[in-house]
Amino acid sequence: MADNTSPKHIVILGAxxxxxxxxxxxxxxxxxxxxxxxYELVGFLDDLPENQGRRVLGFPVVGRIADAHRWPHCQFIxxxxxxxxxxxxxxxxxxxxxxxxxxxxxxxxxxVVARDARVGVGCxxxxxxxxxxxxxxxxxxxxxxxxxxxxxxxxxRFVTLSAGVTVLGAVDVGDGAFLSGGVxxxxxxxxxxxxxxxxxxxxxxxxxxxxxxxxxxxxxxxASRYDVRKT
Numbered sequence: 001m002a003d004n005t006s007p008k009h010i011v012i013l014g015a016x017x018x019x020x021x022x023x024x025x026x027x028x029x030x031x032x033x034x035x036x037x038x039y040e041l042v043g044f045l046d047d048l049p050e051n052q053g054r055r056v057l058g059f060p061v062v063g064r065i066a067d068a069h070r071w072p073h074c075q076f077i078x079x080x081x082x083x084x085x086x087x088x089x090x091x092x093x094x095x096x097x098x099x100x101x102x103x104x105x106x107x108x109x110x111x112v113v114a115r116d117a118r119v120g121v122g123c124x125x126x127x128x129x130x131x132x133x134x135x136x137x138x139x140x141x142x143x144x145x146x147x148x149x150x151x152x153x154x155x156x157r158f159v160t161l162s163a164g165v166t167v168l169g170a171v172d173v174g175d176g177a178f179l180s181g182g183v184x185x186x187x188x189x190x191x192x193x194x195x196x197x198x199x200x201x202x203x204x205x206x207x208x209x210x211x212x213x214x215x216x217x218x219x220x221x222x223a224s225r226y227d228v229r230k231t
Contacts, residue, residue, distance in 0.1 A: 007040040009074040010104055013065055013092060015046040015056050018142055018160075019079030022124050023057050025108040032109040042074055045096070068096040075104035077122055081142050081160040086178040087194065089158045093122070093140060100139070117149075120157075138175075156193065174209060 010026065012019045023041060030037035043062040046052070054061045068076060080092045093103075103122030107113060110127045117131045120139035130148040131137060137149065138157040147165040149155060155167070156175035166184045167173065173185075174193035182200040185191065192209030201218040212221045 007037045008104065009040050009042050009071070011042045011062070011068065011071055011074045011076050012044045013046075013068075013076060013078040013096060014080035015044040015048070015051045015054065015061050016079065016082065018081055018124070018144065019044060020057060021126050021144060022077060022079045022106055023059060025106050025124070025126055028109050028127075029106070042071060044079075047092075047095075065092055065095045066097070068098055074102075076102055077104050077106055077124060078140055079124065079142070081178070083178065083180070083196065086158075086160050086196070087176065089140065089160070090176065093158075103140070144181075150187075177207075 012022055026039050026041050030039060041059050043060040044056055045063050045065045045067060046061050047064050051061050076096055076098055078089065078093050081089050100121055105119060105121055105123040107125045108127045111125045111129045113119060113125065113131045114133040116133045117135045119131065119137045122140040123137055125143045127145045129143050129146065132149060132151045134151050135149045135153045137155045140157055141155050141159045143161045144163040146163055147161045149167045150169045152169055153167050153171045155173045158176045159173050160178045162179060162181040164182045165179045168185060168187040170188045171185050173191045176194045177191050178196045180197055180199040183197050185203040189203055189206055191207040194210045195207045196212045197203060197218060198214030201214050202216040203218045207213050213219060214221060
């Protein structure tokens with residue numbers, strides 16, 4: 001590991017849209033640093049053949065996720081999470097083969113994390129997002145721009161909050177759930193593990209594990225219309 005006076009070397013897992021937001025946050029953190037940069041972004045690891053050898057925002061795709069061992073002095077953060085891939089997030093992180101302490105949490109300088117909030121490792125909290133007092137965010141959560149997690153809410157591992165999501169007080173979101181852009185969740189609601197909440201939905205009832213809900217108020221889609229197990 002780098003010493004305390006040197007920038008931390010960091011690699012992003014995935015080279016898609018969320019990873020661009022993370023890279024932008026790293027650049028913003030460095031720009032806001034009073035002295036030398038906090039991070040040196042080595043590049044991206046991505047399993048898509050078409051991404052090998054590319055440059056993304058000026059940084060290279062340096063290999064596949066299983067190549068993470070080639071960077072023994074780097075920290076890592078995951079950017080893989082979309083409607084198509086959110087169920088694969090835990091597996092992608094596991095393929096890196098890194099212990100928990102090798103994952104870095106990135107918080108954009110414009111984001112606010114309350115002093116009494118808890119945030120795990122490998123999380124990405126992007127621009128203008130807010131984590132309120134007594135909220136709990138577990139490991140490997142992606143929280144995109146302009147989202148908020150209110151007091152006493154609990155966000156499980158591998159959850160994705162897309163842009164503009166509002167999670168109100170005492171909500172419980174299970175591991176691996178995906179909250180699409182513009183979702184609002186009423187207080188005290190429970191969202192089951194692996195659930196998918198569709199774009200712009202307003203959730204006023206508990207959501208079953210593995211289900212897909214959409215609308216205002218959100219209702220479950222029949223399995224024949226959207227089979228989340230295929231993603």
